[in-house]
Amino acid sequence: MLTTQQLIDIEQLQKECETHDHLQLKLNWEMLRKRESDQLDFFHYENGELVAFLGLYAFGSTVEVCGMVKPSERRKGHFHQLFQQGMEKIKQNEYKKILLNAPAGSDAAKVFLYKQGAEYAFSEHQMEWQEKPLEETDGIILRQATLEDYEKRVRLSVTAFGVDEEDARAMESQVFVDNTAMLMIDVKEGTVGKIRVSREEGQAWIYGFSILPEHQGKGIGRKVLRRVIKEQSSAGYSIHLEVETKNDHALRLYESVGFKVVHAQDYYKYQLG
Incomplete structure (x- = not known):
């Protein structure tokens, strides 16, 4: 270490x-x-x-x-x-x-x-939430992930992010530090998504936010974001996330609840000689 x-x-x-x-x-x-x-x-x-x-x-x-x-x-x-x-x-x-x-x-x-x-x-894009009024949310539950959620988390990483299963299993096996919450998203039909929130030095960062494809387009994602934003901003944290620039759907979703682009990171593929 x-x-x-x-x-x-x-x-x-x-x-x-x-x-x-x-x-x-x-x-x-x-x-x-x-x-x-x-x-x-x-x-x-x-x-x-x-x-x-x-x-x-x-x-x-x-x-x-x-x-x-x-x-x-x-x-x-x-x-x-x-x-x-x-x-x-x-x-x-x-x-x-x-x-x-x-x-x-x-x-x-x-x-x-x-x-x-x-x-x-x-x-x-690195985005930061700009304060704005948000509607109340209902019909969703955010709960701490358990060992029983492992397979669902793997499936979410594979289906939502296009990660291959081997990598998804490695990623979902990580143990996070105390300032990080791995949350599962429940609706009446069952568990449909996940979101990770990490808090550090006055900032709350959202990672790995995903909803199963068959439950997308129902407003669940927007409700989850509103809930997380309200909880973290009430606790005094600024709220941040990253989204791939070509992911127009996610970008529009984040902008709709008040996120603005503040920085950008470029990624380059590299092959060892």
Whole structure:
């Protein structure tokens, strides 16, 4: 697992990079804080200060890669060195699909990724809820997921996100930290969906929100979002989520309850040579 000092160093470097570059990095803090080993994170220190970092985030057979370099330490080869170490680890672990992540507004990241031969794959919008009145919700129950919900969660990941079953089983086997709630969505017909809410430093993030295809188009998703928004905003949290830019249906749903796009992340496919 990562040490407290390493997590502090990563956070400080992230803030410095985001302030300097006027963008938002995606470092998957939920995963960083529950690392079971430090074998997926790579650090470069100069005089006791973290100046470059690269993290690998595995989702079944897919691995996402994200990193950063202190503005004054760029163009010195630090990140290229970490990138090579990360790719070697990916080769050892035999991940099938590699996605390199970079903020859409980072021209430097684009140049680096194209130099590596990476190919643009898709983008995600990062959205934040803007306060607005919401109707009351009824007819749905949000309850904590249990072991008995495992197969349903796998089915939801496969049918709603197009994830293959092996990856879905790996993803749904993850144990989340205390500040994360895995919730199942029940209606009178039974369990029809799931949603995960993670709270960190005044922010609530929505992940893995999915409704079974046969129950979509009935207004269930909108009710769930209203319920989650009301609960989290009442508790003092700002509310955030990510959605793939080409998912027009989801984008319209989120916008209808008050979410606005604030940042974008680009993803690139990468093949090991």
